[in-house]
Amino acid sequence: MSLLSGKKILLGITGGIAAYITPLLVRALVQQAAEVRVVMTPASKDFVTPLTLSTLSKNPVLSTFTAEDQDNPLWNDHVELGQWADLLLIAPATANTLSSLVQGRCNNLLLAVYLSAKCPVIVAPAMDLDMYAHPSTSNNIKTLQSYGNQVLDVDEGFLASGLEGKGRMLEVEEIVAHVVSFFNPKLPLKNQKVLITAGPTYEAIDPVRFIGNHASGKMGFALAEVAIGMGAAVTLISGPSAEKYSHPSLHQVNVVSADDMLAAVQEFYDTSDIAIAAAAVADFKPQKIASQKLKKEEGFESISLVPTVDVLSYMGKHKNNQKLIGFALETENELENAQAKLKRKNLDGIVLNSLQDAAAGFSVPTNKITFIHADLRTHSYPLQSKLDCAHRIFEQILTL
Ligand code: CTP
Numbered sequence: 335m336s337l338l339s340g341k342k343i344l345l346g347i348t349g350g351i352a353a354y355i356t357p358l359l360v361r362a363l364v365q366q367a368a369e370v371r372v373v374m375t376p377a378s379k380d381f382v383t384p385l386t387l388s389t390l391s392k393n394p395v396l397s398t399f400t401a402e403d404q405d406n407p408l409w410n411d412h413v414e415l416g417q418w419a420d421l422l423l424i425a426p427a428t429a430n431t432l433s434s435l436v437q438g439r440c441n442n443l444l445l446a447v448y449l450s451a452k453c454p455v456i457v458a459p460a461m462d463l464d465m466y467a468h469p470s471t472s473n474n475i476k477t478l479q480s481y482g483n484q485v486l487d488v489d490e491g492f493l494a495s496g497l498e499g500k501g502r503m504l505e506v507e508e509i510v511a512h513v514v515s516f517f518n519p520k521l522p523l524k525n526q527k528v529l530i531t532a533g534p535t536y537e538a539i540d541p542v543r544f545i546g547n548h549a550s551g552k553m554g555f556a557l558a559e560v561a562i563g564m565g566a567a568v569t570l571i572s573g574p575s576a577e578k579y580s581h582p583s584l585h586q587v588n589v590v591s592a593d594d595m596l597a598a599v600q601e602f603y604d605t606s607d608i609a610i611a612a613a614a615v616a617d618f619k620p621q622k623i624a625s626q627k628l629k630k631e632e633g634f635e636s637i638s639l640v641p642t643v644d645v646l647s648y649m650g651k652h653k654n655n656q657k658l659i660g661f662a663l664e665t666e667n668e669l670e671n672a673q674a675k676l677k678r679k680n681l682d683g684i685v686l687n688s689l690q691d692a693a694a695g696f697s698v699p700t701n702k703i704t705f706i707h708a709d710l711r712t713h714s715y716p717l718q719s720k721l722d723c724a725h726r727i728f729e730q731i732l733t734l
Contacts, residue, residue: 337517342419345359345360345425346425350381375431412446423509484512488504523561528566529603534616535614537619553661554610556721572613593643595645606656612661659683662676
């Protein structure tokens, strides 16, 4: 079930450049099964069109107190809008709107909705850095918070003015994460960052050939889906895979080789809380990658191989506070080998994949797993879907 299923969200858009991102915000909320209606200030229509927003939200978009219907103007009922919503989300909120909200001004439909709404309000400010740093704005934010509104932080970075600093509206994924945790305050992985490696790696022989394996990425993608369902923000570093899953809380990094995977892991590992290595990283790579396609007639009976980098061992060596989980694919002495791997790679848990069952392991949608803890306690599970396996794995991780 989606985390925003059936939630009624009224999105208020005001006239700042960040308004151009709001179609993505609407799409992300709708993807999570929220019902979205949009109220725009007249100024925001210079940055994003009502047609885009009504198409994505599948609801009419309102921006004025009345709507023309031939000779009979209709009243756009701000009271009804405020009563309909479970949450009023104002994003982006300009400095001008923050000030108007504080003063209780009512000269556009969105401000009237805010004043009459009884539901909680989340505000995502966006403006240039000096406007954001101005004491008037800081005071307005404090006052709005003192009225019980949740005011989100802003991001730092490039601003439309060409300057760089604090003032950018939070990324869509972050805003959605706030909305999700607002509606689901008890999610077990709320505010947790989860890093997952998935899929195979391809080690190039020449521009057209590679050494690879049959891993599909299914297990890693299933883990990502379950972690997101529990409220986590997930970075999924995937080798070549046909699997598809998109979600506002998912950041997917596509890689090809073991070296690429390590580089991506190095970028995201430090800030993660939980890391799971589900990738089937190739163990060897050609010593040299031929710059041109190797020709048959020249013959190449053998390829010199060298070991690839062990991505999981890197994570084990550089652990700060992460809970680190690996996988082990064994064909003999399964438990002993998996336990040895757990110790060798400095893990908190390892998932043993059995290849004893034809329906378990590579490429198939099902798996048969045993979760082994660092104290060598084991939990074995029957054959089940990879999504169910992912649930079992997180049940164990939550006990760590
Ligand atoms: N792993 C990794 N980088 C590698 C090899 C493995 O990150 N170069 C990770 C896998 O993602 C998995 C764990 O290490 O979580 C164990 O992988 P596995 O292939 O079972 O073991 P290996 O370490 O490769 O050892 P062996 O092939 O000897 O069993």
